Amino acid sequence: MTTVDGVVQAPRQDYDEIDPTLPSDVMLLIRFSWETGITVQQKMYAYASKNADSYMLVEFTAINNGNALGDENRLEYRNQVLHNVCFAYTMQPCVSFEGATQNGAIWEANNDDWVEYYGENYLDYLGGGTPLRPAGNRSADSLRMFMVWDGDNNKKTGVDDTGDPDENSGFNEQTPGHGRFLSPQYFGMGFLHADKSPADESNDLSQPFSTVWRPGDVRFVTQNDAYQFFFTGNHMASPQEMGFTEPNDPINVARPNPYICVGPYEMPYNSDVRFIMLVAVNGLGIDKCAQHGLQWWEKRQGGNGITDEEKNLLLATGKDSLHKVFGAATKRYFRNLELGRNPYDIPDPPPAPDLTVTASEKSVILQWSDVSQEPDFDTKVNDFAGYRVYRTIGRNDTTFNKIWECGGKSGIPVTTTFRDTSVQRGFAYYYYVTAYDDGTQNWEQPGVSLESGKYWNMMQRNQPVHPYLTKTPVANLDNIKVVPNPYHDLSVNYNWPGEPNKLLFINIPPVCTIKIYTMSGDLVKTIHHTDGTSEEAWNQVTEYNQLIYTGVYLYAIESDIGNKTGKFVVVRTSTEESAPQ
Secondary structure (H helix, E strand, O other): OEEEOOEEOOOOOOOOOOOOOOOOOEEEEEEEEOOOOEEEEEEEEEOOOOOOOOEEEEEEEEEEOOOOOOOOOOOOOOOOOEEEEEEEEOOOOOOOHHHHHHHOOOOOOOOOEEEEEEOOOHHHHHOOOOOOOOOOOOOOOOOOEEEEEEOOOOOOOOOOOOOOEOOOOOOOOOOOOOOOEOOOEEEEEEEEEEEEEOOEEEEOOOOOOEEEEEEOOOOOOOHHHHHHHHOOOOEOOOOOOOOOOOOOOOOOOOOEEEEEEEEEEEEOOOOEEEEEEEEEEEEOOHHHHHHHHHHHHHHHOOOOOOOHHHHHHHHHHHHHHHHHHHHHHHHHHHHHHHOOOOOOOOOOOOOOOOEEEEEEEOEEEEEEOOOOOOOOOOOOOOOEEEEEEEEEEOOOOOOOEEEEEEEOOOOOOOOOEEEEOOOOOOOOEEEEEEEEEOOOOOOOOOOOOOEOOHHHOOOOOOOOEOOEOOOOOOOOHHHOEEEOOOEEHHHHHHOOOOOOOOEEEEOOOOOEEEEEEEOOOOEEEEEEEOOOOOEEEEOOEOOOOOEOOOEEEEEEEEEOOEEEEEEEEEEOOOOOOOOOO
8 A cells, every 4th residue: 555645545456355375466367158158267367576577377277067158057058068179368469558559550450560479399399308398409489479569650651660769749658758669568478388188187288289360450250260260270470471561451460469279178068178378578678768769869860879770679679588587487387386386476575565655845754564574475484674765756657766775784774764855846756665585585596585566555657746845934925936937848858857737836825825817817727725835736737627828827826924926938839749647
């Protein structure tokens, strides 16, 4: 739980129950039925810890219980035996909503992603060995995985938009940045286990027997067409291997949905089969996306920088990053089985504490719950070492920097409070606090310290904390100012990071009313300032939720200690570029 300035932030996800035995941080359970009389139970295991937050495991159990209409108390097909049962699984990947929204490639017929299956000769890699100890050709495919990544939108002429470089449009973005790669991600969907048969739960390493992809906007005419497409035992070549050059070709490629197919099975009544998927994502980090994206943008403006080819080579390193996380997760799964552990288990850090963040005079105060007495989840031994505080400015979908820690080797005694004095008034700050251990209970890498994940208490985008100058009553209303004044929307990156429309009234009375007017006297906005500080922010949005236009505006401040009027100037080149945040 996270509380900011007295307001409890809504949880990222509502949970139905707390299971203290769960091997992952979160498990989503879905159960549904098909008209064939098969009930499917799907469990999705996800992790917040830093050593596993880039992937999730998906377990399917398909049961031939005769339930066709969803009511398991009324079974439509009792005693049925099903022959040649095959299953196809897909996720419809959108590599980046942010990037696809900017370039108009978000809809199925316009999507510009590429797809490729890696794993056609996986059995050659195993060579009779196991996933942990392969004995075959080391140059063969070492994983079973579909990959999806962003391509070049052929509808955009004069620019290679692979990776969706930021056009600085500000559309659906927290902070525009010249050239920043908005779609660096590589998405992976792969395979770990399939029962050999309902009577044999051992892993059939020859599965999946079919891996195909299909444009998202292309439909099948009959069910038989679909069956033949998915289940003929084909490992389909990638669009590029098939000679297609335009990823948003609406007939042949656009929105290429990958399908991993297992089977066929002979399923007696009340029998079941189980298969397990691995889903992961990785790619160039956000700092590198900003750094290299700016270099690419500067090159296009005639300066020094990187070319399209160099940009694309940098983005392509995301494939290696995806393989790294996919390979590590695969080894962890099979190592757990070999050691007799729950296959979904990971070495656990201490739990993340509840966090309370409060704005103060020239500082921010952080307080958190004490988790120092919580034992390791697996061994029940106390291995707690300390806490770390992370912070960023202006936006929370970026790199947080560690600014303080206690315990461990820091030389600072363990405590549950920290006052951050390295802040500036009016700026938006985001924090999270982690707990870390001494590594003694890390059964995977003994001695390596583990740290809780940021997502448990990271402050959310719409609720930053703003330190203020003082709560001392204002003595002279003539010191009231609007910052910045004039406001120019092309200078937002130099004003308040992450808050492009922000105007700050400073040196105002602790309790007052601010009224903003047009030069013709129309009331634009009334703001009631009641928090006792000497400043109040406004996002330039009117009472009717409209962004104000270019012009000169008047303000009138009314308080018990006096009144003050003034004016400020707004220069706006486009109302779309700085839409309300």
